[in-house]
Amino acid sequence: MAGKVILLVEDNPDDRILTVRALKQHNIANVIDEVKDGQEALDYLFGEGQYAGRDVAMQPQVVLLDLKLPKVDGLEVLQRMRADSRTKRIPVVVLTSSSEQQDIVSSFDLGANSYVRKPVDFNAFLDAAKQLGLYWLMLNEVPNG
Amino acid sequence: MRKWLLQSFFRQVSLILVAFSVLSISGYAYQNYVDLKHQWRSAINIQILHLTGFAALMAANDLRYEKYFDLWEKLRKVQNQAAEEEKGALFLIKDIVVLDNSGNVVGSSDPVRHPLLRRYDGQIPQSSGEMQIAGSGRVKTAAPIIFGGERIGSLVMAFDIAPFGRFLRQHLRDFAVYLILMTLATLLFGLALARWITRPLGSVRSVLPMLGSGQAAIPSLSLRQDEYGLLGRAIEFADRRIHESEEQIRMHRDHLEELVKQRTRALEAANKELEAFSYAVSHDLRAPLRAIDGFSLALVEDYGDKLDDAAKGYLQRVRGGAQKMGRLIDDMLQLSRVTRAELHYAAVDLSAMAEQIVHDLRAQDPHREVQVSIAPGLTVSGDAGLLGILLQNILGNAWKFTRDAREAHIEFDSRLQDGEQVFLVRDNGAGFDMRYVSKLFGAFQRLHTEDEFPGTGIGLATVQRVINRHGGRIWAEGKVEEGACFYFVLK
Numbered sequence A: 001m002a003g004k005v006i007l008l009v010e011d012n013p014d015d016r017i018l019t020v021r022a023l024k025q026h027n028i029a030n031v032i033d034e035v036k037d038g039q040e041a042l043d044y045l046f047g048e049g050q051y052a053g054r055d056v057a058m059q060p061q062v063v064l065l066d067l068k069l070p071k072v073d074g075l076e077v078l079q080r081m082r083a084d085s086r087t088k089r090i091p092v093v094v095l096t097s098s099s100e101q102q103d104i105v106s107s108f109d110l111g112a113n114s115y116v117r118k119p120v121d122f123n124a125f126l127d128a129a130k131q132l133g134l135y136w137l138m139l140n141e142v143p144n145g
Numbered sequence B: 001m002r003k004w005l006l007q008s009f010f011r012q013v014s015l016i017l018v019a020f021s022v023l024s025i026s027g028y029a030y031q032n033y034v035d036l037k038h039q040w041r042s043a044i045n046i047q048i049l050h051l052t053g054f055a056a057l058m059a060a061n062d063l064r065y066e067k068y069f070d071l072w073e074k075l076r077k078v079q080n081q082a083a084e085e086e087k088g089a090l091f092l093i094k095d096i097v098v099l100d101n102s103g104n105v106v107g108s109s110d111p112v113r114h115p116l117l118r119r120y121d122g123q124i125p126q127s128s129g130e131m132q133i134a135g136s137g138r139v140k141t142a143a144p145i146i147f148g149g150e151r152i153g154s155l156v157m158a159f160d161i162a163p164f165g166r167f168l169r170q171h172l173r174d175f176a177v178y179l180i181l182m183t184l185a186t187l188l189f190g191l192a193l194a195r196w197i198t199r200p201l202g203s204v205r206s207v208l209p210m211l212g213s214g215q216a217a218i219p220s221l222s223l224r225q226d227e228y229g230l231l232g233r234a235i236e237f238a239d240r241r242i243h244e245s246e247e248q249i250r251m252h253r254d255h256l257e258e259l260v261k262q263r264t265r266a267l268e269a270a271n272k273e274l275e276a277f278s279y280a281v282s283h284d285l286r287a288p289l290r291a292i293d294g295f296s297l298a299l300v301e302d303y304g305d306k307l308d309d310a311a312k313g314y315l316q317r318v319r320g321g322a323q324k325m326g327r328l329i330d331d332m333l334q335l336s337r338v339t340r341a342e343l344h345y346a347a348v349d350l351s352a353m354a355e356q357i358v359h360d361l362r363a364q365d366p367h368r369e370v371q372v373s374i375a376p377g378l379t380v381s382g383d384a385g386l387l388g389i390l391l392q393n394i395l396g397n398a399w400k401f402t403r404d405a406r407e408a409h410i411e412f413d414s415r416l417q418d419g420e421q422v423f424l425v426r427d428n429g430a431g432f433d434m435r436y437v438s439k440l441f442g443a444f445q446r447l448h449t450e451d452e453f454p455g456t457g458i459g460l461a462t463v464q465r466v467i468n469r470h471g472g473r474i475w476a477e478g479k480v481e482e483g484a485c486f487y488f489v490l491k
């Protein structure tokens, strides 16, 4: 299980709970690691700060990244990820709170793979995942079909 | 000549002055000449008659006593004496002849011309001094010779008045010289006068181009005490006034420019703020809504079995409210984005755009049967993004408000009106009351209730802004239960 991690970068606890709930509801069995701001996300990814000693060879399969974050914002996190060979290839799905065109355009410019409008419309998310080739998303067996 | 005159006031004045003085001087001179001629002529007349009468008196005695020699002697003396005196006289005695009552010459100053005791061969003027002109420059007079109350003969005198003619001609020459001199003098005087009259005009003219400079000074006028002085001072005053007001206008304009710059800066700042604000709105305002909606849903889904139908209904309403507010925020954001967005002009195929929008509407509402006719090839120059929003709202409205129509029909077309291409979207839906047409395009203004037709009332306000950004116009017509038609023009 350890390798099948989804990293959720989201500062709003409500959104975190709802996103995790939606993922669970759709039977996604991956471990979901949650970080609350951009700095924490970078520490997580590069094994620094409170995550010092984390095995950075074990990177998440996908990062769900909110754009508006305290301390270091989502776009900067994205930029830093794309600039580092360890995180360059991790798929990033941007979470936006509105269709603020500018945000979406800049996140694609910085190498985002897809975007999903909050609250996570799960069918849209699964579509995006399929397009990204995220076939590894581990879906739990649905108990009764 | 006429043009030459009309071009210069100086010439006009000079001409009038010169013509007037030449005419009056020559008139005066002529009058003088005529008077002189008559005066002298009558003076000569009287002299001649007196002379004749006097000679007749003198001859009476000699004639009565037949002293013909004495008579001749006297006549000759008179003539000679007259001839001696008459250097510079106006007339000369030509000859003197004495006749008896039967018309024979009995005495003569010049017996060669008029031999004695012959009939007088010339004409005799009527007696008692009548005067007769014989030939050129000759005048004859006659007087009766009386002795003792009885006429005993007549005396005829002939005069040469050529000197008088010469005298007149001399005078005429003098007058001509005088006239020429006077004409020259008046010419000079007239020109000087005309110059004197028109010179102030020249200084006025020379200062006119400077008017408004604040430098106009015409001391040659303004220092005078007369009406020209008033004029000069008035012009100088006007110059200063114009200068001052121009200065003021310039100041105001500079100030205005400064003000515009200030306002622009303030506006730019406000715009930035607004941008930041709407970003915050879009992000932060939506977060709590998501929580309300999401957790209500979670409640229903996860604890549905523990809730009764009323509780579920309430939760449904909570979600409805949150979603509605979410839409409202989105609409408001779109409204402000339309105002801020940079315009990128390009040729836009409105027909294709409308087709796509209707296609999407059909996909969202598959059970609706709406007949849509879109005229092909309606293109316009404008911002594709904004025009998309415009058509989406107008067609979306037409779609929404034809919900209850029996055979819903929507039409998109254009027509030429007063040289402008007017686009129109017509439907046969719920329509509206023309009394409220002015409210149509205001933000949050609706002519239908939420229960009748859902909506926030921002769509047409957004449309209006798109139109404004393109410098166009939009207006609408409608009738309750019959339909509505929206017209718009883009620049």
Ligand SMILES: Nc1ncnc2c1ncn2[C@@H]1O[C@H](COP(=O)(O)OP(=O)(O)OP(=O)(O)O)[C@@H](O)[C@H]1O
Pocket: B331, B393, B397, B398, B401, B427, B429, B430, B431, B432, B440, B445, B446, B447, B448, B454, B455, B456, B457, B458, B459, B460, B461, B478, B483, B484
């Ligand atoms: N085609 C139409 N037929 C009849 N009424 C219309 C039509 N279009 C607009 N209106 C009237 O004008 C009002 C304002 O329109 P507008 O598009 O601004 O708001 P809305 O459609 O009610 O809400 P929104 O578009 O913001 O969701 C509408 O509420 C409706 O009463």
Ligand SMILES: [Mg+2]
Pocket: B393, B396, B397, B455, B458, B459, B460
């Ligand atoms: Mg509308």
